Amino acid sequence: MQVDFTIIIDLIGTFAFAISGIRLASHKQIDWFGAYIIGLVTAIGGGTFRDLLLGVTPFWILDAKYFITTGVALLATLVFKEKLFKMGNTLFLFDTIGLGLFTIVGITKSLDAGLPIWVCIVMGTITGSVGGVVRDVLLNEVPLIFRKDIYALASIAGGGVYFFGNFINLPVGILELLASLTVIIFRIVAVKFHIHLPQLKPLESNSGKKK
Template sequence: MEINFTTLIDLVGTFAFAISGIRRASGKQIDWFGAYIIGLVTAIGGGTTRDVLLDVRPFWMVDGKYFLTTGVALLAALLFKYKLFRWGKSLFVFDSIGLGLFTIVGISKSLEAGLPFWVCIAMGAITGSVGGVMRDVLINEVPLLFRKDIYALACIAGGVIYFICNYFNLPTSVTELIAALTVIGCRIIAIKFHIHLPILTSISTQDGDKENKT
């Protein structure tokens, strides 16, 4: 039952991230196949990085449903593009859902590999965020991970909550649900209330300004 639930999370996360990738590709003069590739990379990029680090065969090489799910996402985007793409918050919503669900998948698979909790949290963050980094690089934008947005930190928060729930022996499905909602909630709250980390200013520019003033 737990395996089926994790698989469901994986597929829903794949669909959500694929939609966010396809949505981000729109307006970039990218054709349908290009949009499919962007969606696919967004969906499998983080998990592939995780599996390479875990020294296992990447998940999409042994199961074709991720390619199929991305295809369904592209079809949904094409059929409902006027509703999806005109809704300005659609990218943020799907990206947040994918981020939360994929974080849980990364943690679960790392636990199965027998890794300590801090590595599992890191793997959850990698699974959730690296696909979005690859997406943004492919469409020539600064990745959300490197901006002031709360992104990878939301994954880490969800990972911490996961292991707190695990410490109190909550059912696995409940633990995964609470942790995923934590990631999604952190993203939504951060955006709604404009919560972000300080931006790193240019040290050389500041020094130059001081020299010019003197």
């Protein structure tokens, strides 16, 4: 039961992240194949980096469903392009859903590897955020994780909820759902109410000031 639920959220997360990548690529005059590649690296980038750190074969090498799911996402974008592109918050919505779902996938896979709690939270954050970093770098955008918006911290919050729920023995399905919703809601609330960390600003130079 646990494995089935993890596979479901993995595929939904793949679809959501692929949509976010394809949606952003549409602003860069990229052809369909290029958009597919951007969607694919958005979907598999974080998990690939996680698996390399864990010393295991990257998941997409062993299963073609991530390539197929990305293809479905591209097809859905082409068919519903008018509706999706008119929604100004489409990129944010799908990116947030992908972040929440992939954070939980990263945590559960790290738990299966027998890693300690803090490492699992780090791996969950990497799984949820690195794909978006790769997407933004390829499209010459400042990665979301480096902007003032709450992003990686949302994954950390979801990881905290996951392990608290695990400590009080919540059923796995409910636990994973609550943790992923925590990430999603945390990020939505932060953006809606403009909650963010202070920006690091350079010191003002006195060289241009009159004495």
